Structure formats: C-alpha cells, structure tokens
Amino acid sequence: MLQKAVSRILQFHSYLHARTDARVRDYPLMQCPIQMTSILLAYVVFSVYIGPGLMANRKPFRLNTVMIIYNLSMVLLNAYIVYEFMMSGWATTFTWRCDLIDPSSSPQTLRMIQVSWWFYFSKYIELLDTVFFVLRKKQNQITFLHVFHHSFMPWTWWWGITLTPAGGMGTFHALVNATVHVIMYFYYGLSAAGPRFQKYLWWKKYMTAIQLTQFILVSIHISQYYFMEKCDYQVPLWIHLIWMYGVFFFLLFSNFWVQAYIKGKRLPTADMPKLNGSLVETNIVVANGKHLANGNAHHYTNSKIFLSKVKEI
Template sequence: MNAVVLLMLLMHPNYHSLLSYCTSTAVFFLFVAKGGATRTVMALDSLPSRVVLLYDEWLKLADPRTEDWPLMASPIAQTLIVIAYIYFVTTLGPRLMENRKPFDLKNTMVVYNFSIVGFSIYMIYEYLMSGWANGYSYGCDLVDYSSNPLAVRMAWTCWLYYFSKFIEMLDTIFFVLRKKTSQVTFLHVFHHSIMPFTWWFGVKFSAGGMGTFHAMLNCCVHVLMYSYYAVCAMGPAYQKYLWWKKYMTTIQLVQFVMVTVHIGQFIFMKDCPYKFPVLLYIVGLYGLIFLVLFLNFWYHAYTKGKRLPKVAQKSKALQNGNGVHHSNGVAKEATNGIFYGTTNKVANGFHHGNGIHNKEK
C-alpha cells in the first residue's frame, strides 16, 4: 500500500505540492499526538478520507480511453488475481499435489508455448504498425492521448501486452502440476506477480510512446524463447532443431543493452515533455538491473566455466591443475525449467524473457 501511494505521488504532475501536503499532514498527526489520545484517534479517523481524496485526484490523470477496458477500472481485480496466483503456486497447489502423481502436460505445453509464440508475433506486428514502424523516431516519442485510430491501436496493444502477463502465470502453474516445485523460486514468483502491477500503471496512464519499446523488444525475445520451450516439449527427437540455443544468452544481453540505452537517452534530452517520466525511470532501472544479472550469469556460465559442456569443463579443470572434475548435473524432463543465479542444476542454461528464467535442456 505504501508503494502504491508513493507511486501515485510521483506520477502526479504537481507531486511537490502533494508531498508538501502529506508532510504537513504528518506533522499535524505528531502535533495532535502530543495533545492527547482523543485528538490522535480523531486525526487517524480522517486518514482514510484523505487517502480516498488523493486516490480520486490521482485517477483524474488517467487515460480516459482505457477506463472501460477489462481490469482497468481499478487495481483491485488484478490484485485479487495476483494474490490467488501466489497462494496457489506457493501453498495450495503443492499441498494438493503432495500425494498425487505429476500431471503429464506434454501436449498441453506444446500448444501453450506455440500459442505464446503466435501471440507475441501478433503483438510485435501491432507495436510496429501503431508506432514503431509508422511514425516513431526512437527518440522522444510521446504518448498520443487522442482518439486517433493509430493512437488507440497503440493503447490497445499495450493492454494486450499487459494481459499477456496473466497468461504467462501458467508457466508457474505448470511447474506445480508437474511437481517441479523446486523451480518455483522467490524471484520467479515475484517477477510474474510484479509485472501486471507495473503494466497496469503503464496502460492506465501512459499507453504508448517511448515507454513501450522494451515491450516490443521483449515480445521478439519471447518468440525465440517459447519456440525453444515448445520444441523441447515435443521430445528428444526434436533436439537437433535447437542448434541455436547457444546464442540465447547473447540475444538477451543485447535486449537489455538496447532497452537501457533507449530509455537512458531520456536523461540527456533537454526538451522531452513526457507526461509521466517516472514510468521511464522504472523501465530503465528494470533494464539496468537485469543487464547486470545477465552479465553476472555470463561470467559464471562461460568465463568461470560453470555451465560449459562436460568435456570443456574437464579440459578447463586439467588446465587449472585440478585433477578432480566437478561436473554440473543436468535435470531431465523440465521443459520451461526456470532457475536463477549460478545454480548447479543447469547445463547450458539460458535466461528467459525479462531475465528471470533459466532454461534446462
């Protein structure tokens, strides 16, 4: 709740006055507290009404075009979905599966992964046609809040991307149903939980402009990632078609470099009146953080050789004068396998989408 209120304040164009108002309110509470418990209770009783007023003031800044779209009236509906998702994948699901055999979801996952590929291709096309290949400069591209068909098309594409974040929650649900609960890590669940919230604000207040470049780029990466997952789910006979997997980490490093550079240019622009710049800073920070995580992964995976093939690892160990070879185990039958950091369960692992998922062979 505190984070939401803070973001509301930062997104307000007159946030300096609002911060002053909140500060004076806090001082008032302290003053009242010194005067006695009765006046303190009275002041606290007025707090909900003040929050409601702030919330109403904040919603006046929202994009009216998206108000009646599914899930966009308020953040309550998506909050309930996210809570249900977290509860199922961390508590209810593992409890229900405890004494059951894992579900065989091979065919389901093939269809699911190829569906994500198709959906991602469609969103790439819509992003290009509504701006990125049709008028955007890749510089200071502002949000068009008009009812122009092209502007509305861009806003709707942003909503589609937002909605796709709920579909991708199935990644985790499949883990639970297949009893791969070791892959349901904190970072994985946090990523799938926070993305809908981040994009709700984006669609609600800034559906378009330069803040959507990373979404289009991420859709391109998803086409490759979910294609890999789909082919993996089809079985060992299709592994020969996955020769390009060794390039995936490089592709994702390039992705985050491009996102960071594109958003970073906003800092040096002297005249770019983007209405809600805080959203650009969030995107930039997100890209920078995962760029660092990817570089760390690259270092441990390839420079230190922790995820090299066994032959290469053995050769590297002998070159270092170490007669003992510690090879990394490869977990089997874990399509859409997701791990983090430098876990020793993954050989030739690579990261997925926004930098959260590592892939098992």
C-alpha cells in the same frame, strides 16, 4: 482509526478512477488495482504454498500436448503484439528518440493503446508457465526471480497503461520483450515436443545472449532521454523506472552468463548450486526469470518452494 483508513482508501480509489485514461478505462482489469493485485497475490500464494502442497503426495501431470499448444499460441500472440506495436508507431511515425505520450484519439493512437493492453494482458496468460511447473512438480524451477518477475511485471504495467496508455518511447521495452518472447516460446514449444526435437535445441545457450541484447537495447534507447538537449516527455518517472529495470536485469543475466559460460560452472541437473540466493539448474538457460527447460528438467518430489530457495524435507 479504521473509519479514517477506509475513507483514505476510498479517496485514493476515487483519485485513481479520475486519473485513469478514458481511452483505456473500459478494458478488462483496468477499472481499479484491486482486481489485478488480487490475481497476482493469489498467483504468488498458489506458486509458493498452495500448489506445491496440493502436489506433494501426487504424481506429476504429463502436459506435453497442452504445453505445445500453449507455447505455440504464445508465439502467435507475441508475434501479433510485435506487429501491432510496429504498425501503431514504431515502424510508421516514431522517431525512435524522444517520442512523447500521445493524448489524442486518432486511429493509430487507439491502435497503440489496444496493443499496449494486449501486452499487459499477455503477462497474466504467462502465469500459466508457473502453473505448469507446479502441476509437473518442477518446484526447483520456481525461483524467487521467476515468481518476482511474473508478478511484478503486470503489476507495474497496470499503472503505466492506466495513466499513459499511449506511452511513446516508454513502450519500446514492450516491443523488444514481445520480440524475445516469440523466440523463447518457440524454444519452449520445441522442448515440450519431446526428445526427438532435442537436436534442434543446440542454440539454448544463445537465449541468454538474446536476453542480454534485449536489456542493452532497452537501456541504450531509454538513456537517450538523459543526453538530449530537450525532450518534454510528460512522465519522466516512467523513463527512470524503465532504465533501472533494464540495468538491473542486465546485471543479473550478465552474472549468469559469466558463471555458466566463462567460468564454466555448469553442473549436472542433480547438482543444484545457488545463484543470487536462488537454487537454479545451471545447465538450463534462464530468460526473463524463467528456465528454458520447459519439459525436460528433472523434478524433485520431496521439495517445497520458499520464494528464494528450495528446501528439502
């Protein structure tokens, strides 16, 4: 039985290697799914168990300078990704409708493949968001949504650029996401800079509106596929997954918007109500599964994180 299971795993590995697009095969972390899956599993275990355990009897680290540098670096990286996505198709040759997967090796296509990989790789850098929360003992901010988003996004993107690195209309959500991250990490940088910059963060609640706009744009764009008379997109599965992803997060953030800004259920940070099974700080706007406090929320030194909730001990 064990020998048969190992044989099937090896066959699947050989199949993936054969199917991996030759244009992206030599990029880091693209050789097989074991590397990236191991990294993401280690991230989940560290975020949920090891990190909080190591910090349980330690004082929180003050990482303001590191976080300012990190956040501003992420602003620059995401701005570069946006520019490259635009120049490699979205502002040059794409129709913004039925843009097919490009199998060629033209300079522009290789440029699209490169920026798609950079977008994918940036998701590993973003895992530091959670590491900073752990080291600063902000366990209440490491919700199920936060951990799920940070691990699920790079995992799914590995399959996308392994099989279709120049994904045509399937890359629009990456362009929009990187654009939103430019704004988000700029906010994070100001927040981490300290109280003297708080007066510049009056637009905090509009981050949720920006996120909702992102999901609307992505859903509308990808929905065109279902209404076109003819669109021979080579891997329709990507279309369906992107549509479901956009609708799922639109509903999630819409619920937050209604609860926080229409019903006015915004309590002080000491009160930690549940939202969709997760404890959240309701005076901090959530974006992409993250909390936009990045440096100024209260921390709880007597808490453990168990994926979907914080359990007091």
